[in-house]
Amino acid sequence: MKVISPTLHGVLDYGTCAFLALAPTLFNxxxxxxxxxxxxxxxxxxxxxxxxxxxxxxRTIPFPIHGKLELVSGPVFIASPWLFGFANSSDTARNLxxxxxVVFLLVYFLTDWYAQPNTADARTPGLSxxxxxxxxxx
Numbered sequence: 001m002k003v004i005s006p007t008l009h010g011v012l013d014y015g016t017c018a019f020l021a022l023a024p025t026l027f028n029x030x031x032x033x034x035x036x037x038x039x040x041x042x043x044x045x046x047x048x049x050x051x052x053x054x055x056x057x058x059r060t061i062p063f064p065i066h067g068k069l070e071l072v073s074g075p076v077f078i079a080s081p082w083l084f085g086f087a088n089s090s091d092t093a094r095n096l097x098x099x100x101x102v103v104f105l106l107v108y109f110l111t112d113w114y115a116q117p118n119t120a121d122a123r124t125p126g127l128s129x130x131x132x133x134x135x136x137x138x
Contacts, residue, residue, distance in 0.1 A: 002112035006063055009111050010055030013048040017041050023096060033086075033093045067113040070104050077101030 004012070020041035024034035051066040052059040078101030081087035081094040088094075 002110060002115070004107060004111040006112070006115055007054040009107070010048065010051075010053050012107060013044065013051075014055065017045040017048065020044065027092050027096060029090075029093060029096075033090060064113045067108060067111060070108045074101045074105035074108060077104060 018041075020037050023029060023037045029037060047061065047066065047069065048055070049057040050059070051061045051063060053063045053066070076083075077097050080097050080101075086093055
């Protein structure tokens with residue numbers, strides 16, 4: 001059952017950006033762990049702003065493609081403590097990244113990626129017709 005709408009997904013995206021930016025403070029992460037959190041927060045913010053969804057700003061990345069990025073991100077987050085060798089050096093970082101991966105996958109599977117294939121509104125005139133403005137009527 002797809003219970004997350006594109007709008008709610010946008011809210012979750014920006015919440016995730018804030019969480020990633022605050023994670024070093026919340027979990028007392030320093031050095032490379034903190035840097036990775038800040039880089040992920042910034043990167044995820046850019047992707048969210050560029051996604052064609054109700055809360056997207058520029059809307060160049062199709063919403064389903066955004067979803068595929070999350071589908072890939074989930075397993076990468078889960079595997080990252082072992083891929084990058086910090087599984088045994090920081091329980092907090094390991095658990096944070098595994099939990100993020102699980103959340104990314106849950107959100108992916110609960111989001112209706114095709115609920116609004118075209119999220120054009122008054123801010124993006126012409127997009128509701130596939131990017132072409134209709135010919136003026138005579």
